[in-house]
Each structure stands twice: as C-alpha cells, then as structure tokens.
Amino acid sequence: xxxxxxxxxxxxxxxxxxxxxxxxxxxxxxxxxxxxxxxxxxxxxxxxxxxxxxxxxxxxxxxxxxxxxxxxxxxxxxxxxxxxxxxxxxxxxxxxxxxxxxxxxxxxxxxxxxxxxxxxxxxxxxxxxxxxxxxxxxxxxxxxxxxxxxxxxxxxxxxxxxxxxxxxxxxxxxxxxxxxxxxxxxxxxxxxxxxxxxxxxxxxxxxxxxxxxxxxxxxxxxxxxxxxxxxxxxxxxxxxxxxxxxxxxxxxxxxxxxxxxxxxxxxxxxxxxxxxxxxxxxxxxxxxxxxxxxxxxxxxxxxxxxxxxxxxxxxxxxxxxxxxxxxxxxxxxxxxxxxxxxxxxxxxxxxxxxxxxxxxxxxxxxxxxxxxxxxxxx
Amino acid sequence: xxxxxxxxxxxxxxxxxxxxxxxxxxxxxxxxxxxxxxxxxxxxxxxxxxxxxxxxxxxxxxxxxxxxxxxxxxxxxxxxxxxxxxxxxxxxxxxxxxxxxxxxxxxxxxxxxxxxxxxxxxxxxxxxxxxxxxxxxxxxxxxxxxxxxxxxxxxxxxxxxxxxxxxxxxxxxxxxxxxxxxxxxxxxxxxxxxxxxxxxxxxxxxxxxxxxxxxxxxxxxxxxxxxxxxxxxxxxxxxxxxxxxxxxxxxxxxxxxxxxxxxxxxxxxxxxxxxxxxxxxxxxxxxxxxx
Numbered sequence: 001x002x003x004x005x006x007x008x009x010x011x012x013x014x015x016x017x018x019x020x021x022x023x024x025x026x027x028x029x030x031x032x033x034x035x036x037x038x039x040x041x042x043x044x045x046x047x048x049x050x051x052x053x054x055x056x057x058x059x060x061x062x063x064x065x066x067x068x069x070x071x072x073x074x075x076x077x078x079x080x081x082x083x084x085x086x087x088x089x090x091x092x093x094x095x096x097x098x099x100x101x102x103x104x105x106x107x108x109x110x111x112x113x114x115x116x117x118x119x120x121x122x123x124x125x126x127x128x129x130x131x132x133x134x135x136x137x138x139x140x141x142x143x144x145x146x147x148x149x150x151x152x153x154x155x156x157x158x159x160x161x162x163x164x165x166x167x168x169x170x171x172x173x174x175x176x177x178x179x180x181x182x183x184x185x186x187x188x189x190x191x192x193x194x195x196x197x198x199x200x201x202x203x204x205x206x207x208x209x210x211x212x213x214x215x216x217x218x219x220x221x222x223x224x225x226x227x228x229x230x231x232x233x234x235x236x237x238x239x240x241x242x243x244x245x246x247x248x249x250x251x252x253x254x255x256x257x258x259x260x261x262x263x264x265x266x267x268x269x270x271x272x273x274x275x276x277x278x279x280x281x282x283x284x285x286x287x288x289x290x291x292x293x294x295x296x297x298x299x300x301x302x303x304x305x306x307x308x309x310x311x312x313x314x315x316x317x318x319x320x321x322x323x324x325x326x327x328x329x330x331x332x333x334x335x336x337x338x339x340x341x342x343x344x345x346x347x348x349x350x351x352x353x354x355x356x357x358x359x360x361x362x363x364x365x366x367x368x369x370x371x372x373x374x375x376x377x378x
Numbered sequence: 379x380x381x382x383x384x385x386x387x388x389x390x391x392x393x394x395x396x397x398x399x400x401x402x403x404x405x406x407x408x409x410x411x412x413x414x415x416x417x418x419x420x421x422x423x424x425x426x427x428x429x430x431x432x433x434x435x436x437x438x439x440x441x442x443x444x445x446x447x448x449x450x451x452x453x454x455x456x457x458x459x460x461x462x463x464x465x466x467x468x469x470x471x472x473x474x475x476x477x478x479x480x481x482x483x484x485x486x487x488x489x490x491x492x493x494x495x496x497x498x499x500x501x502x503x504x505x506x507x508x509x510x511x512x513x514x515x516x517x518x519x520x521x522x523x524x525x526x527x528x529x530x531x532x533x534x535x536x537x538x539x540x541x542x543x544x545x546x547x548x549x550x551x552x553x554x555x556x557x558x559x560x561x562x563x564x565x566x567x568x569x570x571x572x573x574x575x576x577x578x579x580x581x582x583x584x585x586x587x588x589x590x591x592x593x594x595x596x597x598x599x600x601x602x603x604x605x606x607x608x609x610x611x612x613x614x615x616x617x618x619x620x621x622x623x624x625x626x627x628x629x630x631x632x633x634x635x636x637x638x639x640x641x642x643x644x645x646x647x648x649x650x651x652x653x654x655x656x657x658x659x660x661x662x663x664x665x666x667x668x669x
Contacts, residue, residue, distance in 0.1 A: 007475070
C-alpha cells in the first residue's frame, strides 16, 4: 500500500512543472546569483584600491613604504594620479621628522566605509616602515638590541593573530549563499504539497482512501516520504551548484569542512520541519491558491528572519535574537557550522532535535486537522 | 442484510439523523430519497465508517460496524457524488493505484474495467475524459475491491442521457453478482427504473419504506389520474390537467369526471389510482415543493 501511495505522490509531483521549477531551478539560480553578487562582500582578498603615491621625501622610509604597497595585492599602485581613487603624499622630511603625517586625497566617489578600510590597510605598511626605520636608527647604540630587533619580522601580523571559533577557514560568499538558499528551497515544497493536498481534499480522494481502510497516519507518512527524498535531491543538487557551477563564474567554490554525516542529519531534520509546516498549511488552506499564497509569504518571512535573505551576523542584536524563532535559522546555523566551523554531528545535534520536534508536532497537528476535515464526509 | 437500528446523529443543535431504523435486503437495489439536508449524506457517511453515530447500531452482513469497522469497510465501497480520483494520472494509473491500496485481485480489476467499458481509454489522462467517461472511472474505482455493498451518492449528476442510461444499466447488472446497491439520487425516474425498494427520509427520520411498485400505486392517497386521448375540448372544460393528456382528480370526483369525458366524446386510455409516479408521491408525503 505504501509503495503505491508513494509512487502516486511522485507521479503527481513530477508532472507539476511549476513545482519542479520552484524546487530545483529557483534555488540553484539564487545560489549562483547571490554567490557571484556578494563575492566582494565576503572576502578581503578581493578588495583592491588604486592609489598614486607622491613621494616628496625620497628617503629610505618612503622607499620601504612604496615597496610594501607594491607587494600588497590589495593595492594597485598607479603611475598617474588622474585615475587613482586615492592620492597619498609623503611629505618632505617624513623620515627625519617623526611627527610628520602622510596626506591622503580622496576622490568624491569613494564611500566613507571604503576610506576607513583603505586607512586601516595603509596603516599596516606605514607602521611597518616606521618600525624598521627605528631599528636601523638604534643599530649603532646597542648591537645586542639591534640584533634582537632585526631578527624580528616586523609587521602588523606579528602583533596580533585573528582567530575564529572552531574555524579553520574564512567564509566566502558561496559558503554563505549555498546553505541559505538550500534551506529556503527546501521549504518551497509547500507549493506542490499544498496543491496536491488541497486537490485531493476537494476531489474527495482522501475521504475515498479513508473509506478504503487507509488510515490518516498512513496517508500522512506516505505523503511525507516523497518530499523527504525530493528535499535530499535538492540538497545534493545545490551542493553541486556550489562546488562545480559557481566557480565557473570566477567565484570561490563551496568547501565542506565538517562531517558529511552531520550534513545528512541536518538535511533530513530540515526536511522533516519543512514537510511538517507544509502539511499544516496544506490541510488548513481552503484552496491551493490560498495555500501557495500563505506558504509563499510564510517562507519569505521565515527566510528574512532566519538569515536567508540577510546574513545574521550583519543583523542588529535584537534581530539576531528574533531570528532564533525561525526553523530556517536553526537549519541554516547548523549548515554554516558544518561548512565553516568543521562541525561534527554532536555540535549540530541541538538544532537537529529542534527541527525534528518542530516537524513532527506540525505533522501530527496536520493529521488531526485532516482527520476532522475527512470526518465531514463526502 | 443491512440492519440500521435507532440511528441518531447530531451536529450541534441540529439532528441530522433522528432515531432512524431501516432494513435493506441482501442483493437488492435500494433507493434512498430525501430533499437536501434530509440526512442522506450523513447516513452514507456513517455506513462508510467516515463518521460515527451518536447512538444506535449498524449491522452489515452480521458484522457490527462499531466493533468490526475494518472488515465492514473492506466489504463495501462508496461511489461519491464528486469525482474522487486523480485528474493528472491516466485511467490505468488511477485504477492501479486504488487497486494496490486495497490489495484488489486481478479478476475484480478486469471486471471493473469491463463493466464500465474503460478498455479503450486506459492510457488517457483522466482530466481529458468526457463527463460520462469520468463518471465511469469513478464507478470502476469503487468496484475494484469486489464489494458486497456499494453506495452510490448521486452518480449521474451532470452527464448526458446516453451515459446515464449506460451507468443505470450497469448498476442493474450488479444484482446478478449478488451485490447490494444503496442508491441516492435526485432523479426519481432513475430510482423508479433501477430500485427494488425505496426509503424516504425527511429531517433525519424515516417517513416511508416500501417497494417502488407499492409506492407508485399507493392507494392510501385518494388521488386519481385519468389518461385520455388528446382532444382540443380538454382545454375548454376547465379540468385540472397534470399534462396535455392527463386529468388530475380525486376518487370522489372520478364518476363526474368520466361522465364529462363521455359527454364531450373524449376517449379514456387508462385510470391510475394513487400517486401518478414516485416523484408525485415523494412530494405528497414530504410536503416539499421540489425534489
């Protein structure tokens, strides 16, 4: 019986072309567009400033500074100031007068946050050149101290080290986009599920099945299994898009650092949650139009709150707290932990349990509503 | 035999079934008549195990519905008024699905296809079928489990006369297989044509249960219809006519009516005592203006 019911559900979903577009094509396109569009927002490596340096000092320290700028890929040193974003002037006597300052002339089109980023990046090289100059100056005073200082690699990197909790990799736009749009796409099963459910209710096929000794529980479970399978295919395809397709557009590929078992567990748990909420909407709606409208709006709201549309880390603290109510957020956090922090199963277990609990409660509630609606008879 | 005893079902304040008792003979075609809201659908839903009664009992072929619901369901089948199948699946896919769900045997599968003449449209998508073909598919699904009792809930709504007659003929055939048919319809002529016995329900109560023959020739009513050969004089006499050739009168006024016909040389074909047809009888005893 289960086999026949699962087959029927697959046939109905696979013949719904709009549903297939929403389930597979839409999230894949989102992943591609968002990964490429946000490529520069998620990595410092790609930030590049063009600058022209006007060296009025022509000293040892100014040459050191220029060498460092030339070696840094974040800067594009120009020979002509007309097309430069920034013009940096090294004043005369810069080396001899410790209090003298570099002057930076900024073009009008540069935004304030870019100016701050430029100043911070430039500061590293200014500091480094000045420290090296200090070492040269004290060389004659004490050979022992001079030796110790010259052995040191003087740069900003020697002063601090950036570390991420449990992380070995810095996130890139693909690693942010793929999990977000996987989660969003998985919840889009609401469209085929509700359409089929409402049609079955309207056409009385569910009541007919019930009169044929098919229990509500059997109906609920046999309807859920195909969507569980479809969701897993979605995850595989979206991961494939992140790993193989996105790099073709000069964007970093998806890297999975964590456990594949944890990834599977999160994927299944997310699917159960998506099936639960989809069933609940499908059995409560009076028409498929109503179900798809409510489902679509709910999806977008849960996605917006849950960090799909806007990454949670750039949300204000109040919004970050609010995002915790969205099951999409539980799934997204777990995926990000796996992709970015090499999380294993135990590290995502809490989120997995929350998603499963949410899904099972929603599914049971939907079966109860379905039972009541079937009781109304033909 | 199907034995319904003191069946009561209420929805809030409204009593859908009020102490209803019925007995339906095995192998008969039994008509269930009643205006909308009379309680027919509630009765069918209880007989199918979709809802349960507040009180009373139902026994189908010796099985108590309350205690052996699963067995009872496997013996019966409902043909719902609304087409209950998958429009996006083909005829064969629909039949295969409903057959597997019920573990139907190949023999009953083939019989369902044959009785309903579905052989040539098996691969056609259900949504592309004509109204009559859809009705036949709807019925075929109900026959897959080789039921001993079939409940038809208005199965001929919205189809052409040819398809209707085909369906009615196939229902009459079920008697040959020993199947008990419980049939509800708004079309009284259908009930007259195929049913052996009829129960009239009104406001959840049984008003009358009788054979179709007895109901049509019901002598409890004093109405008489006199069928005559058409004459232009009929319109001038100021008689109560139910059709161009049928005079409506009462038993007490029959002699005067016949005398009038003789005086004006109007030939008499037939005299019918009681209600002229089932519909008339139904309207008489329920007080409804229309079926």
